[in-house]
Amino acid sequence: MSRRDEIMRSFDANAAYTEERVNSGINLNRKGTARIKVTDKDKNPVSGAKITAVLKKHEFKYGANIFMLDGLETDEKNEKYKKYFSEAFNMATLPFYWSDLEPERGKTRYEKDSPYIYRRPAPDSCIEFCEKHGIEPREHALAYENFFPGWLENKDVYTVKKELSRRFSEISERYAGKIPTIEVTNEMFWGKGKTFFYEDPEYVEWCFKEAEKYFPANELVINEWSGIWNESGRNRDWYYMQIERALGKGARINAVGMQFHMFYKKENEERETRSFYNPRHLYKIMDRYSEFNLPLQITEVTIPAYSQEAEDEQLQAELIEKLYSIWFSHPNVEQIIYWNLVDGYAAFAPQGDMTSGENYYYGGLLRFDMTPKPAYYTVKKLFEEKWHTEETFETNADGEAEFNGFFGEYDIEIDFGGSKTWRHISLMKKGYRDFTLEI
Numbered sequence: 001m002s003r004r005d006e007i008m009r010s011f012d013a014n015a016a017y018t019e020e021r022v023n024s025g026i027n028l029n030r031k032g033t034a035r036i037k038v039t040d041k042d043k044n045p046v047s048g049a050k051i052t053a054v055l056k057k058h059e060f061k062y063g064a065n066i067f068m069l070d071g072l073e074t075d076e077k078n079e080k081y082k083k084y085f086s087e088a089f090n091m092a093t094l095p096f097y098w099s100d101l102e103p104e105r106g107k108t109r110y111e112k113d114s115p116y117i118y119r120r121p122a123p124d125s126c127i128e129f130c131e132k133h134g135i136e137p138r139e140h141a142l143a144y145e146n147f148f149p150g151w152l153e154n155k156d157v158y159t160v161k162k163e164l165s166r167r168f169s170e171i172s173e174r175y176a177g178k179i180p181t182i183e184v185t186n187e188m189f190w191g192k193g194k195t196f197f198y199e200d201p202e203y204v205e206w207c208f209k210e211a212e213k214y215f216p217a218n219e220l221v222i223n224e225w226s227g228i229w230n231e232s233g234r235n236r237d238w239y240y241m242q243i244e245r246a247l248g249k250g251a252r253i254n255a256v257g258m259q260f261h262m263f264y265k266k267e268n269e270e271r272e273t274r275s276f277y278n279p280r281h282l283y284k285i286m287d288r289y290s291e292f293n294l295p296l297q298i299t300e301v302t303i304p305a306y307s308q309e310a311e312d313e314q315l316q317a318e319l320i321e322k323l324y325s326i327w328f329s330h331p332n333v334e335q336i337i338y339w340n341l342v343d344g345y346a347a348f349a350p351q352g353d354m355t356s357g358e359n360y361y362y363g364g365l366l367r368f369d370m371t372p373k374p375a376y377y378t379v380k381k382l383f384e385e386k387w388h389t390e391e392t393f394e395t396n397a398d399g400e401a402e403f404n405g406f407f408g409e410y411d412i413e414i415d416f417g418g419s420k421t422w423r424h425i426s427l428m429k430k431g432y433r434d435f436t437l438e439i
Helices: 003-007 009-013 015-029 073-086 123-133 157-175 203-214 227-229 238-248 267-270 279-292 312-329 357-361 374-386
Strands: 032-040 050-058 063-066 090-093 136-140 179-184 219-224 254-261 295-302 332-338 390-394 400-406 408-416 421-427 434-438
Touching: 003 009, 003 267, 009 015, 015 032, 015 312, 032 050, 032 408, 032 421, 050 400, 063 136, 073 123, 073 374, 090 123, 090 157, 090 332, 123 136, 123 157, 123 203, 157 179, 157 203, 179 203, 179 254, 203 219, 219 238, 219 295, 227 254, 227 279, 227 312, 238 279, 254 279, 279 295, 279 312, 312 332, 312 374, 390 400, 400 408, 421 434
Parallel strands: 032 434, 063 090, 063 332, 090 136, 136 179, 179 219, 219 254, 254 295, 295 332
Antiparallel strands: 032 400, 050 390, 050 408, 408 421
């Protein structure tokens, strides 16, 4: 049996179920009907106006981390990185790892001209890039204990809390109005903490309550590693109970982050990923966590290719299409963030060494030479073609018309009487559906 056949067994066995749930879910959860009335300057309805509605930007967020912004070894590579990133995504995850953002106490690296650290571009540079290209930035992560700075190591809980509070305040002052999504805690089950605070039973609740003081208008997110998808899907699963406990203790958790890194050796892939590539199980997990009535965010996705062989890269693309479709169809999912855009620059490995660290998985959407893989084009095709709306219709005798489209920002062209008028509307999941456009 080929590698593809082995990996696709669960998808194939559940094909009918998946197709029904994906199709119905996308239609119900990602699209809505916009009702448009066209009037003249005297508020009279305009009949027979030809309208073209084109989706320009999805409300749904999809992106990748932007850890290699201006961090590649040549200007040519850096420009390609920015080109491919800006052309594919509407969200970017920014690195706020405390150990690298403040390697010496009081000496922070927020500004563009900060000293260079691999995979850790300065937040100001990332914000500038995002604003230029209409990309929403996402923060990762305020209190990630495994990446606390060395100068804080082995400090007592009181000191850690005091320094965390200072950090929250500084980041809030600079970025609360620019970064809507704030990831408060990350990977609490990794089992690797640098301070005594890591073992504190109130760690999660304290971090969220403290974050709420400084980010009152932001979406506060809890995030956890990929093992959550391999659990039973019951309310006794460890991540579920952690969230339930924190909410019960008064933590303002606004969204649930769920990583999806398939970091498994190729020879163990089929055995280790049976749950992860089982559509019924994926929906079961998402349905369970949806009981909190909170949005779900697929925060870090890595789908391995393991090589540059054509069949391996094609399978990576096929898996991404199936998984993205499942996540996109679920009513509670609001973000899908792929992790590394480019092969050869992943964590825990030297640049270009494809035999060590996370480079081993060939999990990027671009190859090390910056050429796009099939997976890159798959993501673009999903959001720019398959899940895209471009409709043309005419107003009736009452000057009214409607269309069913994906939620997002639309350019509207109105053609009437030999002249054209352009307008912009926002068709959002929780927004207005009725629009009066004057020409």
